[in-house]
Amino acid sequence: MELPSQYNAKEVEDKIYQLWEKSGFFAPEAHQPRAGNPNKNKTFTIIMPPPNANGSLHIGHALFVTLEDIMIRYQRMRGKKTLWLPGADHAGFETQVVFDKKLEKEGRNRFQIPPDQLYKEILEFTLTNKKVMEHQLKKLGASCDWSREKFTLDENIIKVVYDTFEKLKKDGLVYKGKRIVNWCTKHQTSLSDVEIKYEERIDPLYFIKYGPITVATGRPETLFGDVAAAVNPKDKRYKDLIGKEVPLPLTDKKIPVIADDLVDIKFGTGVVKVTPSHDPVDFEIGKKHNLEGIQSVDFRGKLSEVAGVYAGLNIEEGRKKVVEDLEKLGLIEKIDKDYKHMVASCYKCNRIIEPMILDNQWFIKMTSKTKSGKLSLRDSAVKAVKDKKIVFVPKRMEKVFLHWMKNLRDWNISRQITWGIPIPGDESGQVFDTWFSSGQWPFAALKANSEKDFKNFYPTDVMETGWDILFFWVARMIMLGIYATGKVPFKYVYLHGLVRDKERQKMSKSKGNVIDPLGVVDLYGADALRMALTVGNTPGSDPIVSEEKIKGYRNFATKIWNASRFVLMNLDGYKAGSKIQLTAKDKKTLKDFQKQAKEITKEMEGFKFYLASEKIYHYFWHTFCDKIIEKQKPRLYGQNKKEKSASQRLLITLLFESLKLLHPFMPFITEEIYQQLPLKNKKECIMIEEWTTT
Numbered sequence: 148m149e150l151p152s153q154y155n156a157k158e159v160e161d162k163i164y165q166l167w168e169k170s171g172f173f174a175p176e177a178h179q180p181r182a183g184n185p186n187k188n189k190t191f192t193i194i195m196p197p198p199n200a201n202g203s204l205h206i207g208h209a210l211f212v213t214l215e216d217i218m219i220r221y222q223r224m225r226g227k228k229t230l231w232l233p234g235a236d237h238a239g240f241e242t243q244v245v246f247d248k249k250l251e252k253e254g255r256n257r258f259q260i261p262p263d264q265l266y267k268e269i270l271e272f273t274l275t276n277k278k279v280m281e282h283q284l285k286k287l288g289a290s291c292d293w294s295r296e297k298f299t300l301d302e303n304i305i306k307v308v309y310d311t312f313e314k315l316k317k318d319g320l321v322y323k324g325k326r327i328v329n330w331c332t333k334h335q336t337s338l339s340d341v342e343i344k345y346e347e348r349i350d351p352l353y354f355i356k357y358g359p360i361t362v363a364t365g366r367p368e369t370l371f372g373d374v375a376a377a378v379n380p381k382d383k384r385y386k387d388l389i390g391k392e393v394p395l396p397l398t399d400k401k402i403p404v405i406a407d408d409l410v411d412i413k414f415g416t417g418v419v420k421v422t423p424s425h426d427p428v429d430f431e432i433g434k435k436h437n438l439e440g441i442q443s444v445d446f447r448g449k450l451s452e453v454a455g456v457y458a459g460l461n462i463e464e465g466r467k468k469v470v471e472d473l474e475k476l477g478l479i480e481k482i483d484k485d486y487k488h489m490v491a492s493c494y495k496c497n498r499i500i501e502p503m504i505l506d507n508q509w510f511i512k513m514t515s516k517t518k519s520g521k522l523s524l525r526d527s528a529v530k531a532v533k534d535k536k537i538v539f540v541p542k543r544m545e546k547v548f549l550h551w552m553k554n555l556r557d558w559n560i561s562r563q564i565t566w567g568i569p570i571p572g573d574e575s576g577q578v579f580d581t582w583f584s585s586g587q588w589p590f591a592a593l594k595a596n597s598e599k600d601f602k603n604f605y606p607t608d609v610m611e612t613g614w615d616i617l618f619f620w621v622a623r624m625i626m627l628g629i630y631a632t633g634k635v636p637f638k639y640v641y642l643h644g645l646v647r648d649k650e651r652q653k654m655s656k657s658k659g660n661v662i663d664p665l666g667v668v669d670l671y672g673a674d675a676l677r678m679a680l681t682v683g684n685t686p687g688s689d690p691i692v693s694e695e696k697i698k699g700y701r702n703f704a705t706k707i708w709n710a711s712r713f714v715l716m717n718l719d720g721y722k723a724g725s726k727i728q729l730t731a732k733d734k735k736t737l738k739d740f741q742k743q744a745k746e747i748t749k750e751m752e753g754f755k756f757y758l759a760s761e762k763i764y765h766y767f768w769h770t771f772c773d774k775i776i777e778k779q780k781p782r783l784y785g786q787n788k789k790e791k792s793a794s795q796r797l798l799i800t801l802l803f804e805s806l807k808l809l810h811p812f813m814p815f816i817t818e819e820i821y822q823q824l825p826l827k828n829k830k831e832c833i834m835i836e837e838w839t840t841t
């Protein structure tokens with residue numbers, strides 16, 4: 148019963164993970180708590196946010212694995228049937244972008260590869276990454292049920308996704324049409340509203356003479372797509388011109404002057420050009436006035452044939468040339484250099500979004516009632532949150548969520564990429580926006596395992612993820628979950644922040660401040676990394692992690708090891724389960740511990756893992772090691788047998804109880820030591836021991 152003098156995390160962690168996997172206790176049905184446990188018939192479920200299977204895990208993944216594993220291990224020890232269901236995401240557009248980069252390096256281009264072959268290649272790439280990821284999750288100590296693992300492209304997942312799509316169609320919530328979409332000219336696909344970023348920019352505003360009137364525009368190069376000039380009907384200045392025609396500069400065309408209340412009297416001259424193919428507001432105006440759009444910029448971001456001599460120029464060149472020629476003709480009245488406006492760009496490549504009209508676009512109505520009069524997707528989600536059926540941790544995120552939901556627009560769910568789930572009945576070969584399938588993940592992942600799992604584990608308990616995907620993902624899961632099942636998909640949403648370095652900088656490869664989670668696990672152990680990611684990390688705010696911090700908790704692991712080693716080395720003559728009389732002082736020490744344990748339990752219940760971990764850390768180091776063990780030395784080394792065995796019992800009890808409290812945070816070292824403890828009624832693993840008996 149002696150521990151080696153040095154703790155070798157690398158060796159122990161792999162061995163312990165194998166022990167857990169073999170034990171089968173990651174599966175909820177394997178764990179049988181004691182008869183009187185009040186949680187015996189309760190379940191606790193977390194569906195793992197499936198990492199994108201297009202690369203290695205980064206520190207953000209290590210953070211979610213740590214937090215979720217803490218919750219799962221804690222609830223398992225409380226006696227609940229715990230299920231943590233792992234998965235991997237094909238991550239449509241995201242993976243396509245990663246794969247595009249890979250192709251670029253190889254001197255290839257996806258637009259030259261036949262779709263079938265491209266799909267096969269990306270699938271292979273994804274499945275290889277998925278394997279690597281699974282291995283990495285294990286390294287971090289994830290106690291998830293691998294027998295239930297799901298991939299977003301599994302056949303039975305796709306079936307659930309199709310069922311939901313059918314239901315949406317039947318309820319009149321799907322429509323297809325020619326719509327203006329956010330188009331990325333680099334990625335050659337449309338993007339949803341949450342996939343574009345807005346920033347304020349200062350650009351020139353051009354005042355161009357269209358015959359007797361002057362229009363103000365930031366985009367002179369699109370004038371070849373103009374179908375009208377528009378004024379506000381209340382604008383007296385132009386009353387007489389409405390219905391007349393004006394010449395379109397640089398062409399031999401004439402366009403009508405129309406009146407529409409969408410025109411802002413105060414903007415520029417009060418006259419705007421109407422280019423339905425390249426502006427969402429103009430698209431609306433065009434629809435009202437039956438004016439068909441003319442595409443003057445093509446899908447690659449170049450001026451199209453209608454631009455005549457300018458055709459083939461990109462937007463910037465086109466704008467310059469058009470303005471030059473207009474100036475030569477004396478058609479530029481003035482240029483206002485301080486035109487402040489919002490510009491949308493692609494969240495992946497920062498290229499300015501070109502609004503484009505696309506045929507056959509699929510949309511989901513977010514704010515309309517169903518055919519049978521049921522609440523809209525948006526309203527039923529808002530209601531569930533307002534009724535506290537879903538609680539946000541931290542609470543302030545609820546406000547952010549509700550505010551965003553207010554301004555929700557219909558969701559464009561079709562993408563013009565190869566990698567994804569094909570939209571049934573779409574002739575142009577489009578696939579679903581990846582968030583349409585991952586938005587169904589909680590119920591789809593359970594149903595794809597079995598209807599029984601769905602019945603037993605849905606609604607799930609906690610959705611733990613980064614606040615940055617609150618709208619991309621969490622909001623969609625709430626809406627689609629309630630819509631498809633009639634129940635909320637989870638009761639709590641725990642949102643974590645973005646890991647930053649010690650200077651509070653965002654970690655990025657270009658800054659060279661990235662911490663590779665698997666690299667530090669190799670050096671300092673997963674337990675040390677997990678503690679570094681937990682202590683001081685309040686929900687919703689950005690945790691700060693540095694190598695020094697991780698090293699600090701490696702030292703803590705050494706402290707735990709040495710203290711345990713000391714206790715185990717001083718057990719001569721000790722028998723587990725034998726009757727031993729403790730002194731009043733011993734009992735007081737145990738009572739003090741129980742007070743601590745109670746507090747820690749309270750923090751665990753309130754999702755305050757940053758406090759619970761800090762408290763057990765301090766107790767173990769500064770009370771158990773520094774005070775209690777020191778005080779016991781004379782009793783352990785003395786001749787009084789009664790005193791000695793009482794002291795041994797006290798130390799073993801406190802060590803065992805402390806290891807249990809530490810286990811959710813530092814699962815490996817606590818398990819390794821537990822395996823050596825002399826205990827009565829010892830279980831196979833500490834993982835299924837009962838949380839403190841207080």
Ligand SMILES: [Zn+2]
Nearest residue numbers: 331334493496
């Ligand atoms: Zn892009």
